[in-house]
Amino acid sequence: MQAEPVKNWRVMGSSTITGGSYNHISVMGEAVSTGDMECQSLRVMGMFQTHANVQVGFANIMGQMDVGGQLRGQRVRVMGELTVHGDCEVEQFLSRGAFSIDGLLNAGTIDVRLYGPCHVREIGCGSLRVSLKKPFFGRMRHVLTADVIEGDDVMLTYTKAHIVRGDRIRIGLGCDIDKIEYKTEYACHPRAHVASCEQRGS
Amino acid sequence: MEQELISKKELLDLTGISYGQLYRWKRKDLIPEGWFIRKSTFTGQETFFPREKILSRIEQIKQLKDDLSLDELARRFSPDPAEIALCGEDMVKRSIVSEQAWRVYRLEHPNTKVCSFRDVVFASVVHRALASGNVGLDEARNALRTLEQSITMFSDFRMRIACVRKLGVSVWVVQSADGQFVIDPDAKLVFDADVSECIEDVKLRLL
Structure with missing residues (x-):
């Protein structure tokens, strides 16, 4: 067993590190990390850029975070903006902001409320829920775009995807999906656009 | 050596596991990253696996997962040395x-x-x-x-x-x-x- 890391790192101005293992990281200003990094909890209020892989226990991103490699961990909460260039593998992914993931978003549960534009190449999950933010001003509508979505429980609204595969699928308002493959349950909003749908196995 | 591949869809049908389980096992490192082989097919990109390896691995996981936690299983499957x-x-x-x-x-x-x-x-x-x-x-x-x-x-x-x-x-x-x-x-x-x-x-x- 490795010893518990006890170092904390707090950035109020601007700072650069080469990576390492930390207990708590809090970024209020601007921070850059150039190597692989590991921490128990991470809080970003400003801007945090990492060029390599990140392993976190709990990440709360209220500002902007940019990960060059992979993001792995337990819980990620996005209230601001998250960009991941590799894969993102977490147990719980909650978004109330915007994110863009170039690789696979692999999570146990994903809960997305569309406060901004969201892009993922591929989603693989246990349960996925996408809902629209409560209207505040105007009619600005954001969408989630993905190439492939695969999961057991999938509930979508305002999603644009090529293929959606899963066990139980519910398609809500504003979806545009080319192909659906479901196993047991399927429901579709009358105003959603689904090009083709088939049931596989049961 | 050209190894035989199996598509993700076929794998799930054959083994009876769900997408959620497959991705969960991947997150826990029970299935190595390198086995996910991406290839383009006429329906777009698809994921394939080395047939023999993945089938025997999933069979092992299914047998052992009732007795052991997933973390313990991960330790067993990883090629990292154990302390013995x-x-x-x-x-x-x-x-x-x-x-x-x-x-x-x-x-x-x-x-x-x-x-x-x-x-x-x-x-x-x-x-x-x-x-x-x-x-x-x-x-x-x-x-x-x-x-x-x-x-x-x-x-x-x-x-x-x-x-x-x-x-x-x-x-x-x-x-x-x-x-x-x-x-x-x-x-x-x-x-x-x-x-x-x-x-x-x-x-x-x-x-």
Whole structure:
């Protein structure tokens, strides 16, 4: 067993590190990390850029975070903006902001409320829920775009995807999906656009 | 070597697991990243797996997951060394090595009583080589020497070992796990083993 890391790192101005293992990281200003990094909890209020892989226990991103490699961990909460260039593998992914993931978003549960534009190449999950933010001003509508979505429980609204595969699928308002493959349950909003749908196995 | 592939869809149909489980196991590192092979098909990008490996792995996970936590399973499947020490009799008893293989090991290291994980793995490779029936005692001893010298190059055990014989002269080759090599058409590949597979086997017998 490795010893518990006890170092904390707090950035109020601007700072650069080469990576390492930390207990708590809090970024209020601007921070850059150039190597692989590991921490128990991470809080970003400003801007945090990492060029390599990140392993976190709990990440709360209220500002902007940019990960060059992979993001792995337990819980990620996005209230601001998250960009991941590799894969993102977490147990719980909650978004109330915007994110863009170039690789696979692999999570146990994903809960997305569309406060901004969201892009993922591929989603693989246990349960996925996408809902629209409560209207505040105007009619600005954001969408989630993905190439492939695969999961057991999938509930979508305002999603644009090529293929959606899963066990139980519910398609809500504003979806545009080319192909659906479901196993047991399927429901579709009358105003959603689904090009083709088939049931596989049961 | 062209290995047979299986698509993700076919795999799920065949094994009866769900997308959620598959992705969960991937997150827990029960299924290595390298087995996810992306290929483009006429419906777009699809994911494929090496057929034999993934089917046996999923069968193992399904059997063991009721008794063990996923983290424990992950530790067992990972090729990272475990912290153990075994004496020779124990290894023979758990059929990690045969009597014969242990004797070969003792010839090389006469004073060894207790083996570290590294030694256990090497002894099991020697055992495999002897059990294949194509490798002689002296050759097996050479294999042990080759492994011990090469471990500085491949400190993470991700390597393969092969024995090539031509005109009765045998040569041991150690290479990285995904490396390829071509041998002289007159020569014969006598023995070939993936060390990380040996580690998996050893771990299964230990726990």
